[in-house]
Every structure is written in structure tokens, then in C-alpha cells.
Amino acid sequence: MTAFDDAVLSLFPQLTTHLKHLKNDPLSQLFPYDGLIAVSAVTYSRYTVHYSGESKTSRLFWSAVLGYLAYNRYDHWIQVYAHVLSFGTFLYDKACGYYAKKVNTYGKYFMNRIGNYVYSHFNYSLK
């Protein structure tokens, strides 16, 4: 039974929660493996959370960029900013759509006003 227990437990890595047990590990500064955890979390999040129509290449590319920033321990604000920037294409498309709609709406309104003006003048001239 003990052998079985050992066999099962050997499948799992021995993890410590104390930083002093990890010596000369550049990826552990705040707590054990914090760098590796951050890289995994960031790449996973960027690959999973995506806008509709985003290609797999784009997701992989941005995951790699964010993973690189996390691995090299850039400031959190830079990483968050890069994450926001990675959705730039989506925001640009949305803004273009909104702008076109707005311009069209104003355009229609403007054309209607002109049409009414011309029509009323036409009616007036007929009288």
C-alpha cells in the first residue's frame, strides 16, 4: 500500500511555498515560481480571451509578446498596457463601424432636411 501511495505521489511535483527552498532560481523572486506562473497565466488569458474573428496567428503572436514581457518582469502597467494594445485592431474596427454609422445617420438627416427644403420650395413655386 505504501508503495502504491509513493507511486501515486511521485506523479506530482514537490512544490514548496517557501522562497528559501529555491536557490538561484531567477524566476522566483516574490514567491516560488512566480515568473513561470505569470507567463502561463498571461499567455493562457490572451489566447483564451479573444474577439470574434481574431485569427489563431494573432492570438499566438500576442500571447508570445505578453509572455515575453512577463518572463522579463516588465512593470505590471506596461504588461497591462500591452494587453490593451493587443485588442487595438478590434477597437479600431468597432470605432470605424461606429463612425461610419454616425456619419451615415447625420448624412441621412442632412439629406432629408435638404430634400424637405427643396420640396417645400418646389411646392411654393407651384402655388
Place this chain on the structure above:
Amino acid sequence: MDELNKQAQVLTAIMSGFLVIGHLLYSISYPGGANSFFQSKLYIFCSENPIISALSKRIYGKITDSLGYLLPVNEFISAHDIITEFVDPTELYSKAGHLLFVTFHIQVGMGYLGISFLRAEQSRKNALVEIEQELKKANQEIDASKANGTNDNDRKGNDGKNKDYDPSINFRKSAGPFIFFVALPYMVQIVFYGGMNMYAFHCFRDDIHRTIRLNDLFANDGSRFVATATSKVSNLSPESYASNSETVVTTIYDMVNRNLFSLPKLMLIPGIVAKQPMMMLKITPLILLSDWIKSTIVAVITTELERVNKEVKDVSPKRFG
């Protein structure tokens, strides 16, 4: 040319927005930095102006009060004050900030994964309903052909078709791919990333425990150790303080963790309301009612449990002298 102008305008607006976001993020990270917004003349003018300052304080107070209805903000502040009694704030902020960064990314990612899994599961349930409809349709066709009195050959053909025809075949065939390509990856990701998130939290929690129980106790010539040992007000051991701090940290973290996991699902609500306003109007009272019933039952059971626990403690044997 006009189209190009429009695109240039949109691009300018987007770039300006990104620059503002970047500057704000930098300013929040380094409020004392020379290029920070909080060191700008505009901000200093606004903060020194009594009218604007009073107005902004009032708005801030109102926002905090409103947030208090959603999250126990005051309890969060009390927990922060308790922990900073023992742990160096600079160290605490850097560790807590990194933990929050990791938790946010993992929980939001898992939340999105949960949504896509729910969608896949729902489409499978819909396929099950479609089978029943197809079966009904097929039966109706048979009944109609029998009623019309089709010839023997046609009937044979129909019977032959009916024998082979199985409306559930596609559904059954898709069970394997659903398990191996949807359910299993979902399960593996939830287990792996959930475990990793918990590991990061346990590192943080144990660090605070060690700081309170060991490091801080013997720092500064052991002044806190002496104070704890000679205290006449409380007879709690350092272990008790450390264990209670764990409870505080775990409770606060669980609240944040749960809310972050729910964030992607909550973000779907505006879209649903916009698409199906009447459905939301019908469902919301039902949800609130069921929630109220559930919380009332839980409150009754919890109160009774506490009463019984207190009674057990009161009647437990005590040794005097």
C-alpha cells in the same frame, strides 16, 4: 479620399485614447514620478481648488458607498489595516499586486472558457431536442403514407428506410468528439490553471503566516515577541494570530477570486438585455425570489449551527485548578 480621411480620423482618436490609457496606467503605478499625471499642474490646480476638491471628494465618497453595496469595501480596508500591522506594506503590496495580476488573468481566461463550454453544451442539448422533433416528423410521414394507401413497393421502400433510419445516429456519433475535444480539454484546463492559481495564493498566504509567526516576531530585537509573551490583555499565541490572519486573507481572496471568475459572464448581461429585454424582465424577479429563498434557508441553518456549536462548547468538560 473621403474614406481615407475618415479612417485617419478614427485612427487619430484610437491612438489618442491609447496614449491617455498608457499615461493613466503609468500615473497610477508611479504617482510620484516626474511625468505622472498626479504631478501635473492641472492635477495640482484641481486638488488645491476648494470647490473642485470638495466635489471630487463627494463623488469619491458616493462611489465608495455604492461599491459598498456590491463588495464589503470597509471590511477590505479593515483587513488591509490588520495585515499591515504585521507585514511590511511595500513587501505586501508587491506580492499582493503580483498575485492579483496572476489571478485576474487566470480567472478571466477560465471564465471565457466556461462560456464557450456552456455554449457547446447547450448546442448539444439543442441537438437532443431536434432528434425528438425529427422522430415526430418521420412518424407523421409514415402515418400519412399509410393513410394515402401507397402501393406495396412504396410501402416496402418506406419500411426499409424506417428500419435503417435512426435520427439519433449523428447525436451519438458526436458524443465521442464532444467528450474528447470539448469536455476533457475544459476539465484539464480548469484543473491545471485552477491549481496553479491556488498554488500562487497558498505561497502568498503562507508567506504572511510565516511573517507573523516567525519573521516579524523576532525582528527588531524580538520586541513583538516580548510584547506578545508579556501581554496581559490577550493570552493568544503567535500561532493563533497567524491562523486568524490566514482566515482574513483567505476570505478576502475568495471574494475577489469568485467575482473575477464571474466577470466574463456578467459582461454578457448588457448584450442579453439589449437582445431580449422582455425575457430579462420576466426572469429577473424569479432569480431574485429564488436567491432570497436560498439565502433565507442558508441563514436559518447557519444560525442553528452556530447555536448548537456554542452549546457544545458550553457543555464540554472543563478542568479547573
